[in-house]
Amino acid sequence: MTNPQVTIVVAPRERFSYARQSLESIYANTCIPFELIYVDGNSPTEVQRYLEAAAQEKGFQLIRTDYYLFPNRARNLGLARVNTKYVAFVDNDVIVSPGWLEVLIQCAEETGATVVGPLMCHEEPVHEVVHCAGGEARVVCDATGRRRLREKMYKQGHQVVDVRPKMQRTQTELCEFHCMLVRAQIFEQLGFFDELMLNSKEHLDFCMSVIQAGGTVYFEPSSIITYVPGQPLKPTDLHFYMLRWSDAWELASLSRLREKWQLAEDSYFQHKYKALGWRRRNTILLPLIDRLTLGIKNQSLEKILMYGLFAPLEALLNRYLTASYARRHLKQKNTQAAPALEEPIATATPRC
Secondary structure, eight states: OOSOOEEEEEEOOSOSTTHHHHHHHHHHHOOSOOEEEEEEESOOHHHHHHHHHHHHHHOOEEEEESSOOOHHHHHHHHHTTOOSSEEEEEETTEEEOTTHHHHHHHHHHHHOOSEEEEEEEESSSTTSBEEESOEEEEEEEOTTOOEEEEEEETTTTOBHHHHGGGOOOEEESOOOTTEEEEETTHHHHHOSOOTTOOSSSHHHHHHHHHHHTTOOEEEEEEEEEEEOOOSSOOGGGHHHHHHHTOHHHHHHHHHHHHHHTTOOOOHHHHHHHHTTTHHHIIIIIHHHHHHHTTTOOOHHHHHHHIIIIIHHHHHHHHHHHHHHHIIIIITOOOTTSOGGGGSOOOOOOOOO
16 A cells, blocks of 8 residues: 555554454455554453454554553554554444545545544444534633533434435534544644543543644544444453543543633533443443343332442442552553653643
8 A cells, every 4th residue: 555644543442342343344444545553452362363463464553552541542652653644543443434534534635624523323233323423512601701611412313314414514623532533733733642631521622622723623424434332341341441431530531621621610520420430330230230130120129239239349349440550550651652642731721
């Protein structure tokens, strides 16, 4: 493949068991020349061996760490090796459609966009239910002068067949990291991704930073991609999933977002605090309770098992896993990372 103008950086999202299907969809549905950097953060042995064999066969760069990676750390490890005009950040649990990358680049070329996002769908069957079709991500000031976050994803939950014919390329404010094409030049202004954003809302932070720096974000519905959440998880995914969506990481991310953009600790954040752990409860505990109750639906019993027994135990385990990781790895500086990763990224914040 000659003269590629784009590098695809694949990063782990929340599990590893879908890595093969996702990577094979990229190679099957991408016709233009591209470089690929695959960041493997401590995948289980079976996946590790597959990725090593695939890297040999396909000729892509494989970066592996012997510890789990939070998303912005993984993206930064890949970004440090990018030398093309564009970089497409892709999670390791997505299925892409034919021509997905070509039309994202075409949008960037024709509009001068800094960031381009596809029509993002979720769950199987793929490419049927909308997850995000652009949206809003900005700071607004209320009557008292308090700075509040405005976040909204468009068309979530709608059927693709109903809404896609009416969609057209448009400038927007929001794109998620499930798949995001970025003009690499913007990193000369912004630096690397903020590694104090451990697991949540890093896409909001990045999109707002791009717009603040004078860049633009576009939505391109001609590109369609689906991320496939795993439920129930495979046993080899449990540790990473629990860490990836830990309470401590989410609280740290929300705190960083609030402080960085000088946001009021309003109902938006209070709602996030109350919902801590919802992903782990839905993805890990509910399937367990369903098996224990033989699939018989009894809301009272489910509530007793969830909040009287399993959720408190899981929360204790989650705190232990998070604290153990922090002691071993959060202050560790991977030698493969660029020197710029040593310090958090400071971003100026406009006044209201």
